Amino acid sequence: MMADDWTELYRPQGLSEVVGNPKVIKDLRQWAISWEEGHPVHKAVVLMGPPGVGKTSAALALAKDLNWGVVEMNASDQRNAEAIKRVAIRGSRSETFTDEGEFLSSKDGRLKLIILDEADNIFGREDSGGIPAIAELVANTQQPVILIVNDFYELSRKSSAIKNSTLQLRVSRVQAGTMRNVLRRIAIDQELEVPQRVFETIIENSNGDMRAAVRDLQAVGEGNLNMDEDDAFVLQSRMSVKSMYDLMRDILHDSDVRRARRTQMDVDETPDHIMMWLDENVPLEYKDPEDLHRAYLHLSRSSMFLGRVYRRQYYGFWSYANDHNVIGVCSAKSRPNRGWVQYRFPSYIMKMSRSKALRSMRTGIARKISEHTHNSTRRSAQDVLPYMTEIFRADREFRVSMINEMRLSTEEVAFILEKKVDSSEVKKLMIESEKARALKERPESPAVPAVDDKEEKPEKRPEPKGKQASLFEY
Amino acid sequence: MFQAKFRSDILKGIVDVVSTLIDEAKFKIGDNGIQLKAVDPAHVAMIDLTLSKDAFDQYSATETDLGLDLEKLKEVIRLSRSGDMIEMRQDEERGRLVVMVGNVTRRMNLVSTEGMSDPKVPNLTLPARITVTVDELQRGIKAAESISDHVALNANVEGFEMVSDGDTDSVSLKLPKALLVDLQCSESIRSLFPMDYFSTIIKAIPSGTNVSINLGNDLPVRLDFDIAGGKGSVRYLLAPRIEND
DSSP states (O other), X not given: OTTSOHHHHTOOSSGGGSOSOHHHHHHHHHHHHHHHTTOOSOSEEEEEOSTTSSHHHHHHXXXXXXXXXXXXXXXTSOOSHHHIIIIIIHHHHBOEEOTTOOEEOGGGTOOEEEEETTGGGOOOTTOOSHXXXXXXXXXXXXXXXXXXXXXXXXXXXXXXXXXXXXEEEXXXXXXXXXXXXXXXXXXXXXXXXXXXXXXXXXXXXXXXXXXXXXHHHHHHHHHOSBOOTHHHHHHHHHTOOOOHHHHHIIIIIOOOHHHHHHHHXXXXXXXXXXXXXXXHHHHHHOOSHHHHHHHHHHHHHHHHHHHHHHHHTXXXXXXXXXXXXXXXXXXXXXXXXXXOOOOOOOHHHHHHHHTHHHHHXXXXXXXXXXXXXXXXXXXXXXXXXXXXHHHHHHOHHHHHHHHHHHTOOHHHHHHHHTOOTTSHHHHHHHXXXXXXXXXXXXXXXXXSOHHHHHHHHHHHXXXXXXXXXXXXXX | OEEEEEEHHHHHHHHHHHTTXXXXXXXXXXXXXXXXXXXXXXXXXXXXXXXXXGGSSEEEEOSEEEEEEHHHHHHHHHHSOTTOEEEEEEETTTTEEEEEETTEEEEXXXXXXXXXXXXXXXXXXXXXXXXXXXXXXHHHHHHHTTTOSEEEEEEETTEXXXXXXXXXXXXXXXXXXXXSSEEEOSSOEEEEEEHHHHHHHHHHSOTTOEEEEEEOTTSOEEEEEEEGGGTEEEEEEEOOBOOOO
């Protein structure tokens, strides 16, 4: 029994056993009923939320409650556009055999729930067809579909179709009280004597992640069945993976320099990263201008050291940067701020990473322009692209000929027009330019019989293996 | 324990059919032969295959499960010519299967059968039963494949019909009673199926085989046919497509 994974062993067997998020559970149940009645408003549901809060559990519990079949594609399976088509899309068009070999007919409300777990990181870089495949699944499915994501933004940014045609339900972190009840129940079931202190430590460390909490309880339980109070401390040190948020609190909110330093050593982050976090969060905690002045003085010193690290490639300076970051900033305050502050992720990093795709798209287009204008890529981006963009948006003929001339991809066209990749304007335009290209490459009327083709073929043979177009160029 | 010697086309017959549905299979080895039951990952089709020990030239086994990667078995088949002998032996200590084709010895790791399901073939009442040589169906499939992604199977007292309706074109294959080996059907029956599943299984059945098609209205189709010269048999079930209304 001990070897089993408790997160599986104690997975909820029905929606009523899923803890927390009552609104989500209710909406999910209603959505399922609309499917059974045959007229769902939304064919697919997106369950979004942080890891370990019960998204997959809720989906599986729903299927169990309704006696539906389940096709689950999770992160461990091979997943790309091809696999989604082969398994999820094919499964979504037909009736069902269960793993036990039972036949389910949708006419009797016996459906097949298709679950795409971690749908936001299905697609690696090499696989660009993933999102269209999901969009197709969601649009044409005859069976209920649940997409499970941590970050819906990633998915919706790329496809408005997925965003508009799904029901989105946000699953939030599990509250401490709820968690305590679940952990207690498991402990009783496993005949574990767990001191209150250990429960609290586990709950605090889990930060609302039910799965992590159950795992930790199992780790505790498998080591020692009769724990005394000391185990809580062992546990604490074992699990002291500190986050950037802990570090921010120790530096900015508290005044214990030593502790802040210790936390910084525990946190696996580089000083430049920590500096950016401080830069974002110092003004949230420090209200006195004098304090701010002193804190930023240390940050600027830290930045100077980091510059030297970069120029000389001498990482010994990191320790100075760290001292300024941690000790300097921590001791810069005249008195601690009493209120509670929600720390923010550095907006600089966020902006840069959000614009990364756009920046590389821009460079890609500029590179194509530079090939045609004999400019440098930078010049093309600075001087040519803005004008080209304007004309491109205004003049339809220019659009079509530019797409064909520069072989602009759908993504690039969408970028220039500032439209989504799967918007109808972009699609139409691509079809139009496709037609224009076909027309251009075949200037003679299509009535020219195939015989001509054959006659010319021997002449074509000796040429280097090339594009079909070369046939018509002379 | 499992140890056997057999002609390579026996293995080919099995792998061709099974690999239309799954990549990894759990072969249940018994005293009297081999059995395999599986549902495909999309939960649309299932297969139940039995092969008697008489199909083998040599067979000795005690009950065990063998999890095998079908892609690897295909590689083994490619090594052999039709009629070649293949020898297989389970290496229980190392969890491997040792396969010998001529002078080539291939050792392959077994796949864990944990988590592989044990489906039971559902008890369905399918009123129509059409028996036909697979070659007749293969011609129809060839004509219909590119037309549409679904295919309707119809039967009535006069015969059997396969219809594929696409957006622009349509194809139908009509087999009157005279062209069938056997027809048992008292009413008019129709079900719609996904083309890709139906065509891959029909194409995987060796030429000359008699296939029984068991049909109902909006019910799964069950294909029954023999393999290994009657020493084994296959039941293949395919769930109907859900029709847009």
